[in-house]
Amino acid sequence: MSKRPEHLAPPEVFYNADEARKYTQNSRIIDIQAQMTERCLELLLLPEDSSCLLLDIGCGSGLSGSVVEENGHMWIGLDISPDMLDVAKERETEGDLVLGDMGEGVPFRAGCFDGAISVSALQWLFNADKKSHKPVKRLYNFFSSLYASLSRSARAVFQFYPENESQLELLTSQAMKAGFYGGVVIDYPNSAKAKKFFLVLMTGGAGPLPKALGTDETDNSLQVKYAKREATKGARGKPLKNTRAWLLEKKERRRKQGKETKPDTKYTGRKRSGRF
Amino acid sequence: MKLITHNMLTSKCIKGVLTGYPLAINATDVKVTEVDYNPDFLSRVIPKLDWEVLWTAANSIGHGEGLPKAVEPKFEENEEFLKKAHKVLLEVEVEEGYLTCPESGRQFPISKGIPNMLLTEAEVQ
Numbered sequence: 001m002s003k004r005p006e007h008l009a010p011p012e013v014f015y016n017a018d019e020a021r022k023y024t025q026n027s028r029i030i031d032i033q034a035q036m037t038e039r040c041l042e043l044l045l046l047p048e049d050s051s052c053l054l055l056d057i058g059c060g061s062g063l064s065g066s067v068v069e070e071n072g073h074m075w076i077g078l079d080i081s082p083d084m085l086d087v088a089k090e091r092e093t094e095g096d097l098v099l100g101d102m103g104e105g106v107p108f109r110a111g112c113f114d115g116a117i118s119v120s121a122l123q124w125l126f127n128a129d130k131k132s133h134k135p136v137k138r139l140y141n142f143f144s145s146l147y148a149s150l151s152r153s154a155r156a157v158f159q160f161y162p163e164n165e166s167q168l169e170l171l172t173s174q175a176m177k178a179g180f181y182g183g184v185v186i187d188y189p190n191s192a193k194a195k196k197f198f199l200v201l202m203t204g205g206a207g208p209l210p211k212a213l214g215t216d217e218t219d220n221s222l223q224v225k226y227a228k229r230e231a232t233k234g235a236r237g238k239p240l241k242n243t244r245a246w247l248l249e250k251k252e253r254r255r256k257q258g259k260e261t262k263p264d265t266k267y268t269g270r271k272r273s274g275r276f
Numbered sequence: 277m278k279l280i281t282h283n284m285l286t287s288k289c290i291k292g293v294l295t296g297y298p299l300a301i302n303a304t305d306v307k308v309t310e311v312d313y314n315p316d317f318l319s320r321v322i323p324k325l326d327w328e329v330l331w332t333a334a335n336s337i338g339h340g341e342g343l344p345k346a347v348e349p350k351f352e353e354n355e356e357f358l359k360k361a362h363k364v365l366l367e368v369e370v371e372e373g374y375l376t377c378p379e380s381g382r383q384f385p386i387s388k389g390i391p392n393m394l395l396t397e398a399e400v401q
Contacts, residue, residue, distance in 0.1 A: 074314075099393060100392075107286055141289075
C-alpha cells in the first residue's frame with residue numbers, strides 16, 4: 001500500500017477533522033511546513049521592505065500563512081478541505097480564507113496578487129477523484145487562471161511531492177502552455193529526506209532560475225533526477241515490465257484465472273523481425 | 277470573509293460566465309475584528325482595488341458610512357482616508373450570508389466567515 005496521501009482519498013476527505021488536528025499539534029509537521037514556506041518566500045523574490053498581497057494555494061490550517069504574516073505580508077488562502085479551514089479559523093490567522101478547488105480554476109480577478117505560494121498541495125492535482133476529473137485539463141485550468149490573477153513580474157512558487165518524472169514534465173509543460181516561464185528547483189538533490197522540489201514560475205520575462213540549496217554543481221537545477229524508490233518498493237519480487245519473464249508470469253496468471261491464453265513457445269515475448 | 281477578498285473574488289470559473297464580477301453580498305452576520313494598521317500595505321493594494329465595488333459592498337453590509345466614493349488623489353499621505361480604507365478592507369468581516377454571481381445568479385454560501393466557491397461537476401468548464 002502506498003504511503004502517499006493522494007492515493008488514499010480525495011483531499012476534502014483525507015484532510016478530515018482528525019488529520020487537520022495534526023496540523024496544529026504535531027510540532028514536527030509545523031516545523032517542516034514553516035521551513036518550506038520560508039524557502040518559498042525566498043524564491044518568490046518579493047520587493048524588499050514592502051508588504052504584498054499573496055495567494056496561498058492549499059493553505060490548509062494556515063501554517064504557511066502564519067509564516068507569511070511574520071514576514072509582514074497579507075495573504076488570501078484557498079483550500080478544498082473545510083475541516084482544515086476550520087482549524088485555520090480557530091488559529092485566528094490574519095489571512096482570509098476561501099473554500100475552493102484549485103483544479104476548477106483560481107476564482108480571483110486579473111492581476112490582483114503580488115505572488116502565489118503553495119506548500120505540499122500541487123501533487124493532489126494529478127488525481128482524478130471524480131469521473132469528470134481530467135488531470136491535464138485541471139492543471140491547465142489552474143495554471144491559466146493563476147497566470148491571470150497574478151500581477152506582471154509576480155512569481156508563483158510551489159513546493160510539492162512529485163511521484164515520478166512524467167509528473168514533473170506534465171506540470172512544467174502545462175505551466176508553460178498557460179504562459180509561465182520557469183522550471184523546477186531541487187533543494188538537496190542528493191539527500192533522501194531533505195530533498196525538496198520547488199516549481200518556480202515567473203510571469204514577466206525569462207529570468208534565471210534561482211539556485212537550489214545543497215548542490216555542489218552550479219547548474220543542475222533543471223536536471224530532474226528522481227530516485228525511483230517508491231516505484232521499486234511496490235514492485236518487489238516482480239520481474240521488470242515488458243520482459244519475457246514478466247510476460248510469462250502474466251500469461252500464467254491468466255491461465256489460473258481460467259482465461260483463454262495462447263501456449264508458451266520459444267517465440268513468446270520476442271520482438272518481431274523488421275521484415276514484418 | 278474580508279472585503280478585500282470580496283474585491284478580488286469572481287465566479288468566472290463557472291461554465292458560461294465571462295467575468296462573474298462583482299459578486300453581490302447578502303450578509304446575515306457581520307463582525308468587526310481589530311487588525312494591525314499597515315499603511316504601507318494599504319497604499320500598495322489600493323491602486324489594485326476596484327474602489328466602486330468596494331464602496332458598494334461596504335454600503336450593502338452597512339459599513340460604508342464615511343467612506344469616500346472615489347480614491348482621493350495622493351491618498352498615501354492622507355491618513356484619515358487610509359484608516360477608513362483599513363477598517364473597511366481588513367476589519368469588517370462577513371461571517372454568514374451568501375454571494376451571488378451577477379451573470380448566472382448562482383449563490384455561494386458564506387459560513388463561519390469562509391465563502392464556499394466549490395462548483396458541481398456540471399458547472400465546471
